Amino acid sequence: xxxxxxxxxxxxxxxxxxxxxxxxxxxxxxxxxxxxxxxxxxxxxxxxxxxxxxxxxxxxxxxxxxxxxxxxxxxxxxxxxxxxxxxxxxxxxxxxxxxxxxxxxxxxxxxxxxxxxxxxxxxxxxxxxxxxxxxxxxxxxxxxxxxxxxxxxxxxxxxxxxxxxxxxxxxxxxxxxxxxxxxxxxxxxxxxxxxxxxxxxxxxxxxxxxxxxxxxxxxxxxxxxxxxxxxxxxxxxxxxxxxxxxxxxxxxxxxxxxxxxxxxxxxxxxxxxxxxxxxxxxxxxxxxxxxxxxxxxxxxxxxxxxxxxxxxxxxxxxxxxxxxxxxxxxxxxxxxxxxxxxxxxxxxxxxxxxxxxxxxxxxx
Numbered sequence: 001x002x003x004x005x006x007x008x009x010x011x012x013x014x015x016x017x018x019x020x021x022x023x024x025x026x027x028x029x030x031x032x033x034x035x036x037x038x039x040x041x042x043x044x045x046x047x048x049x050x051x052x053x054x055x056x057x058x059x060x061x062x063x064x065x066x067x068x069x070x071x072x073x074x075x076x077x078x079x080x081x082x083x084x085x086x087x088x089x090x091x092x093x094x095x096x097x098x099x100x101x102x103x104x105x106x107x108x109x110x111x112x113x114x115x116x117x118x119x120x121x122x123x124x125x126x127x128x129x130x131x132x133x134x135x136x137x138x139x140x141x142x143x144x145x146x147x148x149x150x151x152x153x154x155x156x157x158x159x160x161x162x163x164x165x166x167x168x169x170x171x172x173x174x175x176x177x178x179x180x181x182x183x184x185x186x187x188x189x190x191x192x193x194x195x196x197x198x199x200x201x202x203x204x205x206x207x208x209x210x211x212x213x214x215x216x217x218x219x220x221x222x223x224x225x226x227x228x229x230x231x232x233x234x235x236x237x238x239x240x241x242x243x244x245x246x247x248x249x250x251x252x253x254x255x256x257x258x259x260x261x262x263x264x265x266x267x268x269x270x271x272x273x274x275x276x277x278x279x280x281x282x283x284x285x286x287x288x289x290x291x292x293x294x295x296x297x298x299x300x301x302x303x304x305x306x307x308x309x310x311x312x313x314x315x316x317x318x319x320x321x322x323x324x325x326x327x328x329x330x331x332x333x334x335x336x337x338x339x340x341x342x343x344x345x346x347x348x349x350x351x352x353x354x355x356x357x358x359x360x361x362x363x364x
Contacts, residue, residue, distance in 0.1 A: 011050075011057070011059060011064045011067065011068060013042060013046060014042070014043070014046060014047075014050065014068055014071065015071070016039075016042065017038075017039045017040075017042035017043050017046070018039070018071045018074065018075060019039070020035045020036065020038050020039030020042070021035075021036060021039035021040060021043070021075055021078075021080050021082075022039075022074075022078070023035045023036075023039075024036020024037070024038075024039060025078055025080060036080075040080070040081065040082055043075075043082055044082070047087055050068075051068075051087050051090065051091060052144035052145050053090075053144045054090070054094060054142040054143060054144040054145050055087075055089075055090030055091045055092075055093050055094030055095075055142075055145075056091075056094045056098075056142055056144065056145030056147070057091075057145075058145075058165065058166045059109070059165050059166065059169070059171075059172050059173075060108065060109050060145055060146070060147075060162050060163075060165050060173070061108065061109040061110050061111045061172050062095065062098045062099070062105035062106050062107075062108065062111055063105060063110065063111035063112060063115055063116050064110070064111075064116075064172065065091065065094065065095060065098075066095060066105065066116030066117060066119070066122060067115070067116045068091070069088065069091045069092065069095065069122055069126075070116065070117050070122060070125070072084050072087065072088050072091070073088065073122070073125050073126060073129060076088065076129050077129065085130075085131060088126060088129070088131050089126075089131050089133070092122065092123060092126050092131060092133035093133050093134050094142060094145070095119050095122065095133070096119065096123070096133050096134065096135055096136060097136050097140045097142060097147075097149050098142075098147060098149070098158060099119040100156060100158070100181065100183045100188055101156055101183050101185065101186045102183065102186050102187070102188055103118065103119060103120055104118075104119075104188070105119060106147075106158045106181055106192075107181065107191055107192040107193070107194045107195075107332070108147070108158075108160050108162075108174070108176060108179065108181075108192060109165070109172050109173050109174050109176065110172035110173075110174070110195045110198075111194065111195060112194050112195045112196075112331065112332060112333050112334045113194075113332050113333050114333050114334070115334060136149060136151070137151070138151050138245065139151050139152075139244075139245045139246070139266075141243040141248075143241075143243070145162055146160070146161050146162025146163055146238065146241070147159060147160060147161070147162055148161065148243055148248050150245075150246070150247070150248060150264060150265075150266040151266065152246060152266035152267055152268055153267075153268040153269075154184050154185045154358075155182070155183070155184055155266050155267075155268075155271055156182070156183040156184075157180055157181075157182050157183075157264055157266055157271060158180060158181045158182075159178075159180045159248050159250075159264055160176055160177065160178065160179045160180065161177075161178060161238055161241050161248060161250035162177075162238070163237070163238060164177070164224050164232060164235045164236060165232075170231075170232040170235070171230035171231070171232075172230070173208075173224070173226070173232050174192075174207070174208045174209075174212070174213065174224075174226065175208060175209055175210040175213070175222035175223045175224040175225070175226050175236070175254075176192065176210065176212075176213040176215060176223070177215065177223045177224065177236040177238070177252045177254055178215050178216070178223075178250055178252060178260065178262045179192055179213040179214045179215045180214050180264060180273075181214070182271060182356065184311060184313065184358055185309075185311070186309070187308055187309030187310070187311055188292050188308075188309075189291065189292060189295075189306065189308055189309075189313060189356070190214055190289055190290060190291060190292070190356075191214075191290060191291075191292050191330070191332075192212070192213050192214065192290065193207055193212040193213070193290055193328075193329070193330035193331065193340075194207070194330055194331040194332045194333070195207055195331055195334065196329075196331030196334060196335060196336065196337055197334065197335065198229055198230070199229060200228055200229040201229075203329065203331075203337075204229055205226070205227075206329075207331065208226040209222050209226065210222040210223050210224075211286075211288060212290070212328075213288065213290070214288055214289055214290055215287075215288065216260055216262070216275050216277070216285060216286070216287045216288075216352075217285070217286045217287075217288070218255040218258050218260070218277065218280065218283050218284070218285060219255075219283055219284050220284065220286070221255060222254075223236040223252065223254030223255065223260075224236045224254055234254075235254075236252045236253060236254025237252060237253050237254075238250055238251070238252050239251050239252065239253050239259070240261070246265060246266055246267070247263060247264060247265045247266070248263070248264050249261065249262070249263045250262055255277075257279050258277060258278065258279045258280050258283060259277070259278050259279065260275065260276075260277055261275070261276045261277075261278075262274070262275050262276075269357060270355050270356060270357040271355070271356045271357075272353065272354070272355050272356075273353070273354040273355075273356075274351070274352075274353045274354075275287060275351065275352040275353075275354075276350060276351050277350045277351075278350065280350050284346070285321070285346070285347040285348075285349075285350070285352070286344060286345065286346050286347070287317075287344070287345045287347065287352055287354070288342060288343070288344055289304075289315060289342065289343040289344075289345075289354070290328075290330065290340060290342050291304075291306055291308070291340055291341045291342065291343065292308055292340060293330060293332075293338040293339060293340040294308065294340075295307060295308035295340070295341065296308075296341075297325060297341040297343065299323060299324075299325040299343065301322075301323065302316065302317040302318070302319075302321075302322065302323045302345065303315070303316045303317070304316075304323070304325070304343050305359070311358060312358070312359040312361045313356060313357065313358050313359060314355075314356070314357050314358075314359050315343060315354065315355075315356050316354070316355050316356075317343075317345050317352060317353070317354050318352070318353045318354075318355070319345070319347050319349055319351060319352035319353065320347060320348040320349035321345055321346050321347035321348050321349065321352070322345070322346060323343055323344065323345045323346075324343075324344050324346070325341060325342070325343055325344075326341070326342050326344060327339050327340070327341055327342070328340065328342050
């Protein structure tokens with residue numbers, strides 16, 4: 001009761017509230033009633049702040065979102081005196097939008113597979129509580145949390161045009177502004193690198209850095225200044241954001257006075273990512289594409305041929321510059337490191353266009 005994590009707030013404070021509600025319901029006496037009252041008060045105060053209008057948790061991690069959703073379902077399941085149906089329904093819908101066709105969560109910010117319940121399990125749990133989520137079959141915008149899902153044919157693109165997180169608690173944020181993850185059919189092709197641990201270390205610093213995400217860097221500088229295990233200093237801000245069913249355009253100021261604009265377009269035949277950097281005379285521009293582990297990549301000048309999930313794709317970069325292929329570490333699961341290929345494009349110009357399409361490979 002006296003050790004509530006008010007110094008951290010965010011998901012920690014909601015976890016405290018759940019413990020107090022459970023203890024208050026399953027024990028008897030005046031002290032238990034005080035626990036229950038305090039837990040309910042925290043939920044009533046915090047849910048309106050932490051769960052955004054589009055259903056996303058304000059720390060903008062699908063993993064923590066899922067953990068909090070499970071907690072709310074547990075609270076509803078024990079018939080605690082708290083009205084949760086609306087917030088649960090919004091959270092389920094947000095999670096479905098931010099889940100790939102492989103059934104796995106997006107890996108934006110601090111996130112890894114296998115920590116929270118899988119989205120399908122959470123959907124079943126909610127359905128058992130009488131709350132049925134909507135499965136997206138077209139493009140969707142999540143304007144309050146800042147994410148979007150772009151769909152065309154078998155392409156699904158999840159886009160991060162989001163704020164860094166709550167200003168007072170960005171501990172689970174990464175320097176990942178304007179990153180994305182891409183699927184074709186059920187195959188994840190391009191992904192963020194995940195999270196292996198929270199200890200302040202070289203791998204923790206790398207996985208929070210911009211170079212660990214599918215974004216553009218200026219002069220090797222992170223778009224936001226992540227430091228320590230859970231700190232953020234200077235923060236990129238989204239200064240323009242336009243969504244349509246086939247495209248999203250966003251601009252951020254993380255490299256000010258240089259501004260980075262990215263446009264994602266999804267078409268039946270291809271995905272197009274257009275980057276433009278203004279005020280960038282003489283600046284070093286790098287663009288990263290992190291290919292999922294288990295894939296093979298062959299690079300010929302500025303065209304990469306990617307084989308993954310039994311499919312073959314072409315990633316072709318147009319712009320004044322050159323590409324390299326390197327191997328680096330990623331962590332889709334806590335405590336587990338994997339090697340995956342990374343395509344890096346170093347540009348001399350300020351406009352880079354990347355086209356990704358599926359190749360029809362003739363049978364031998």
